[in-house]
Amino acid sequence: MSPVPLTVRGAEKLRAELHEMKTVQRPAVIAAIAEARAHGDLSENAEYEAAKEKQGFIEGRIAELEAKLSNAQIINPTLLNADGACVFGATIDLKDMDSDVAVTYQIVGDDEADIKEGKISISSPISRALIGKYAGDIAVVEAPGGIREYEILDVKYI
Template identity: 55%
Template sequence: MEKVPMTSNGFDTLREELRRRQQEERPRIIQAISEARAHGDLSENAEYHAAKESQSLNEGRIAELEDLTARAEVIDVSKLSGSKIKFGATVKLVDEDTEEERVYQIVGEQEADVKSGRISVSSPIARALIGKSEGDVVEVTTPGGSRSYEVLELRWG
């Protein structure tokens, strides 16, 4: 069983979504199916089919969340340190072409959100940064072409 690295915040978010889907969404969907079933002929009952599809999607996501939380390797980033970039690091970069500065935290795939400054450990930029230190220059091949970044700062926690 392959472990899935994630921060404690990411793990808590997944657990909360699992709880909500099991304890709130599941009963609501069951009620919707029951009400739609009471309308009679199921073969032409759009509400029934929509509720069943919603149930299928919810149960699929519950199974996925149960699997992810079971395989989670929760890493407490507040206890990490060092001069090399690795999972959990917060990195300040400058684009050598545009001089634009960006700050990213390297997190697990499930919690990645580029708009919030969290990039997946398996993303091209994170893979290029792993093992580098402050002052290093990294070349990142992205779908938009090759970019060059300098590591300005490395923080933990």
């Protein structure tokens, strides 16, 4: 598995999810399986089948989280010294050239991306257009909805 870039906050969120899966979700599904088994005939027991399916999902997610965390390349944006360039972890103030609307995004790992929180994935079209640019540059983004242009107003490492 290739390195998984994560911010410090993103790694903390994955660790918290893993802890919850192991200490809350896994024991709960084991108890549900035991209870369903107690009802008798397993061949026609929908509760048992549902609990086994949920157990498979939980175990798969635990394995996925452990793999991501073991291959994590954790980057602390406050320690970056990129001389004002747009890089992974940077928080960037942009202005949409068409609508004149200002937005702020942080470039994060795929697992951390949440547009509502202003966090965009490193693999998104806008991130790919921003990487390597500086304040004052224009980023041309080839998005599914068409070509958009953004002026980079400021790049912060917070």
